[in-house]
Amino acid sequence: MTQEVASDARKLLRPLAAPLKSLLQELVRTNTVAVPPDGDETPAQRILHRFLREYKVKSALYETEFITRSGSPLVRKNRNYAGRKNLSARISGRGAGRSLVINGHMDTVPPGRLAWSRSPWSGVAQQGRIHGLGSFDMKGGLVAGAAVVCALSRAGIRPGGDVLFESVVDEEWGGGGGTIAARMRDTADACVIPEGTQLEVYRATRGGFVVDLSVKAGDSSAYFSSGEVLSPAVPLGRLLGWVDKLTKRRAKLRPQGAYAGFALPAPVQVLAVEANRLDPQVPLSVPSRGTVRLYMQFLPQEDVDAVIEEVRLDLRQFCASDAFFSKHPVDWKPLIGGPLYGHELAADHPWTQCMEQSAGSVLGRKPVVTAAPYPCDAGLIHRDYGIPTLLFGPCGAGAHNPDEYVEWDSVLRTAEVLLASALAWCNC
Ligand SMILES: [Zn+2]
Incomplete structure (x- = not known):
């Protein structure tokens, strides 16, 4: 037939x-x-x-x-x-x-x-x-x-x-x-x-969610300074360290069903990192803003909203324990709005x-x-x-x-x- x-x-x-x-x-x-x-x-x-x-x-x-x-x-x-x-x-x-x-x-x-x-x-x-x-x-x-x-x-x-x-x-x-x-x-x-x-x-x-994590601090023109220059550039490295831990936690998920055979069933990716540009018109400048664009994917059976809330809470705790981010909080801005399921x-x-x-x-x-x-x-x-x-x-x-x-x-x-x-x- x-x-x-x-x-x-x-x-x-x-x-x-x-x-x-x-x-x-x-x-x-x-x-x-x-x-x-x-x-x-x-x-x-x-x-x-x-x-x-x-x-x-x-x-x-x-x-x-x-x-x-x-x-x-x-x-x-x-x-x-x-x-x-x-x-x-x-x-x-x-x-x-x-x-x-x-x-x-x-x-x-x-x-x-x-x-x-x-x-x-x-x-x-x-x-x-x-x-x-x-x-x-x-x-x-x-x-x-x-x-x-x-x-x-x-x-x-x-x-x-x-x-x-x-x-x-x-x-x-x-x-x-x-x-x-x-x-x-x-x-x-x-x-x-x-x-x-x-x-x-x-x-x-899979479900998906894109969020920009931004931090503002310092003064772009402060590079000729006798004291410490405030900038999010190096703290951004620690923020990426937090992303790395999140990525590794998510990599441990072992799904049943259609995603069972996937090596990385719920990936977390950094889509962009921005802190100043290599602009020939601006030879010297300190980044006063840094952003990490994060793309998370979710398994069909996951409670996506709950996972996002957990991640957000974990980010808050990371910021609270960091000398820089406790003074300059990370702004959480979803790129397209709520997640896809x-x-x-x-x-x-x-x-x-x-x-x-x-x-x-x-x-x-x-x-x-x-x-x-x-x-x-x-x-x-x-x-x-x-x-x-x-x-x-x-x-x-x-x-x-x-x-x-x-x-x-x-x-x-x-x-x-x-x-x-x-x-x-x-x-x-
Ligand atoms: Zn398409």
Whole structure:
């Protein structure tokens, strides 16, 4: 049965391969950078919408700003949603099967300050790869999701339960606004997010939290001084020592479940250390401010808020026992607001089993079922909206880095796995 479903999926998708590739290139060539509080997703959402309409898929673009008036505690207050449109598409079922939503995000991070070999928006196809910002995270996966509803519509297949496809805004930077808007409109019995997973099934994601720890002291012009010069530079080293202890404590966690095999299941990283700049215009200057940017990740089963409170308390105790920090307290400033929460779907959940079997039949091998090394909107969809959620997506590299690419064949494989899963799950 699953073998049949896999070959059906391949047959249904074959005629779409060329137009899907052009669609992906066009989406990569369209700038959809988001930098809080804003994001520029809508021009690319229109391109995707036009593509879906060519295949007569019932779809709509809609404003997401209504979430700011919803009163939902999940909505971040530090974002602008005006003009940022979500896309929602649906293949209506016969009302005789389980429904599925395929969720992906259209926004990308900015290209960064490191040099790219070619334009971040080149969309160039070379040696089986599509290059460009967002190709892997996650326009490749989005195109695979769009392929599912286009293939069903083209073949006139009426599933048992509805198959939904949505392209949302504001996922990067942990906003979640696009997905919250989508969940306020639609629900489903299962969800898959085609983020890059290297064709593995991810049944869990981690939580995440970024916080800037800053201290101010001293005077930048005090370097010609007969006495001691006050500066946070050396105390910052002790603060990093505190981070090191926290990192080692967190490294001792031994999780059960999807993260059991991970060498470092709940990493703590220092993303940036800032205390003055090596500026040729300022030959001599004492740092009067120092900052450590800390990125903590959490296991799905952890009480994230309680862990953050413990860390904060531990930092207070460290500061109280330090001669410098007891006089110059560390300011705790979350970068994007509250934390993201992880999730985990059981290995024997019917949706996990369905996707594992479909992936096995399409790929001709037993797929790896593991956990994501990152947080994403899965936490929201699974925990806050109660929809069992998995990740399955293409192969590639360079997410959030220069020279990002996605392997085109793996986008097609992803589409086949998603379609085979939809056919099986939704009783097509
Ligand atoms: Zn992503």
